Amino acid sequence: MSADDQQRAGDRPILAVEDLAVHYGAGRRRQSVLDGVSLSVARGETVGIIGETGSGKSTFARTVLGLVRAGRGRILIDGEDVARHKPRQWQALRRRGVVQYVFQDPLRSLDPDLTIEDSLVEPLLVRGMRRPEAVERARAYLGRVRLDEDLLPRLPGELSGGQRQRVAVARALVAEPGLIILDEPVSALDSANRVGVLEILKGLRDSGVALLFISHDLGSVAGIADRIAVLYQGRFVEVGAARDVVNTPRHPYTRLLVGSAPTLRSAAAARARREELRALLRT
Amino acid sequence: MTTTQADRDLVAATDVGDSPTATPTPRPLPADEVVLAVRDVRIRDNVGDREIVHGVTFELRPGQAVGIVGESGSGKTLTCRAALGILPEHFTVSGGTIEIAGEDIAGLTPARWTALRGSTISAVFQDPGSYLNPSLRVGAQIAEVVRVKAGLRRRAARARAVELLAAVRLRDPELVYGQYPHELSGGMLQRVLIAAAIAAGPRVLIADEATTALDVTVQAEVLDLLADLRERTGLALVVVSHDLAVVAQVCDEVLVLRDGEVVEQGPTEQVLYQPRHAYTRMLIDEHEQYGLERFLDADADADADADADAGTGAEADADADGGRAGAPARDREFDGVR
Known part of the structure; x- marks a missing residue:
């Protein structure tokens, strides 16, 4: 189904990426990172992208956010093709706040010199909301990420890593976007905070916002994604319902990925299986 | 490419073990010889004036693997360092004994340590990049180890280094030999470090968080390589990790260390399926909370x-x-x- 077909009515996806190619460098140094990838995210849907170092997953996120230039293909955000947007157009798009983001290091998505309150209300003030109203909303969203409003006058540097990442999620939410892109949002957190943030993300599923959750860790995505897309060497090698991808992986790489996750179960058989899959991927 | 094919053959030869020089020389070992014995080892911080490790005991025979699990600060790395004779300054073994292939380390001279390290006991750590000289080709660095430890001449040392790179399943060992550390991925670097660690044919290899920084498929590759070396050459392993599942992949016996105390120790299956200590149960619960098994x-x-x-x-x-x-x-x- 092409994006044109879907454009009718409100079942248009919040994000549709079609045949996207991205490369770095030029001439002999040209290196293809994404090699014609397509993926769509429906309104309110949670899609996980799984990939390891060098798979192109962060490039995918950064291209959709306009931080990396698309070489080829279309990126439809709520129906608008942004792949060839000029900086000014990106600026206007960001101001509308349709797409928000959360990075691995919350200090990257929070201004270190702004108090938590200012960070949270800024996107609302930019869109013309009056401050008292904006602060009211900021408080509400801080509650949604299970943080106390005592934190509002603090600076990001005064918060723990887990708290900061929750603030980053709240900041992404206040603008009430259609889509939040999360790039390794829990990878830098210890296990208790990881579980906490994953619970919060899971809780967002009913709020109507779509999530694109990018991670190297199948375990953290499997619990909250409706669908999982597996990125390997710049291509999606498998896309399917989360439960199916985890339980009946079909592509050799996905099978290797599932089979490589350290398990508390017996390991000897798994070793032989992995060896076969590696041989398969090499050819 | 002919080189590549030759290298493949070399790997194949290594597999079946009919090329005596291809694998780290598996010396004929009596199967019941204890290659590493750690008995009630206590480690003291002389500056803080307190005991950090309160009695760790295990024995390793050829081809066995023991795992040590614990958080950072539990004393797992100190225990390993004690066995390697490289405790940080101010730390001393304040009780118990450590024997390497029957030799008590308490009275070892620096010269004797130098002889044992590499050729009898060896180690790989978390960040492989920091153990290699960034300005030297990786092959030359392994050849250097071979030259010094095994006493080979330059040309023979080079050939042996290439064999070792093949033995750790690097696909194009000749190519890797000539590369600089920055040209290799994390998984490849860790293989290079393992190649260097087994260069002098040690009987014990300590892997301290050796796969922690790697992607999950690469981690599995390195763990499989260790298991494979163990089977092929009788290398005994000490696998140290904060992740119980990682240790469970490779080891027959597991020690759970918490605040310097062994809270649980036993065959892997028993520790996983009938954990006795609350802390072990917590580690298992934690894994099940965000591990893949749940799904x-x-x-x-x-x-x-x-x-x-x-x-x-x-x-x-x-x-x-x-x-x-x-x-x-x-x-x-x-x-x-x-």
């Missing part, structure tokens, strides 16, 4: 491969036909790279 259907583990190979059931068949529009719930796109 695996009860019987999928065993059947996954059969399904994927044969395509059991109507649903799988529909997918195999290309996921037609009629099956939206299972519309799996497929981009074969076979």
Whole structure:
């Protein structure tokens, strides 16, 4: 189904990426990172992208956010093709706040010199909301990420890593976007905070916002994604319902990925299986 | 390329073990010889004036693997460092004994330590990049170890280094030999470090968080390599990790260390399935909370491969036909790279 077909009515996806190619460098140094990838995210849907170092997953996120230039293909955000947007157009798009983001290091998505309150209300003030109203909303969203409003006058540097990442999620939410892109949002957190943030993300599923959750860790995505897309060497090698991808992986790489996750179960058989899959991927 | 084919042959030769120089010389060892004995070892911080490790005991025979699990600060790394004779300043072994291949380390001279390290006991750590000189080709660095430890001449040392790179399953060992550390991925670097660690044919290899910084498929590759070396050469392993599951992949016996105390110790199966200590149970719970197992259907583990190979059931068949529009719930796109 092409994006044109879907454009009718409100079942248009919040994000549709079609045949996207991205490369770095030029001439002999040209290196293809994404090699014609397509993926769509429906309104309110949670899609996980799984990939390891060098798979192109962060490039995918950064291209959709306009931080990396698309070489080829279309990126439809709520129906608008942004792949060839000029900086000014990106600026206007960001101001509308349709797409928000959360990075691995919350200090990257929070201004270190702004108090938590200012960070949270800024996107609302930019869109013309009056401050008292904006602060009211900021408080509400801080509650949604299970943080106390005592934190509002603090600076990001005064918060723990887990708290900061929750603030980053709240900041992404206040603008009430259609889509939040999360790039390794829990990878830098210890296990208790990881579980906490994953619970919060899971809780967002009913709020109507779509999530694109990018991670190297199948375990953290499997619990909250409706669908999982597996990125390997710049291509999606498998896309399917989360439960199916985890339980009946079909592509050799996905099978290797599932089979490589350290398990508390017996390991000897798994070793032989992995060896076969590696041989398969090499050819 | 002919070199590549020759290298493949070399790897193959290494596999069956009919090339005596290809693998780290598996010396004939009596199977019951204890290659590393750690007995009630206590480690003291002389500056803080307190005991950090309160009695660790285990024995390793050729081909055995013992795992030490614990958080940072539990004393697992100090225990390893004590066995390698490289405790940080101010730390001393304040009780118990450590024997390497029957030799008590308490009275070892620096010269004797130098002889033991590498050739009898060896180690790899978390950040492989920091153990290599960034301005030297990796092959030359391994050849140097071979030259010094095994006393080979330059040309022979070079050949041996290439063999070692093949033995750790690097696909193009000649190519890797001439590369600089920054040109290699984390997984490749860790293999290079393992190659250097086994260069002098040690009997014990300590892997301290050696796979922690790696991607999950690469971690599995390195763990499989260790298991493989253990089977092929009788190398005994000490695998140290904060992750119980990682240790469970490779080891026969597990020690759970907490605040310097061994809270649980026993055969891996027993520790995993009948944990006695609350802390061990917590580690298992934690793994189950965000590990992948939680999302695996009860019987999928065993059947996954059969399904994927044969395509059991109507649903799988529909997918195999290309996921037609009629099956939206299972519309799996497929981009074969076979």
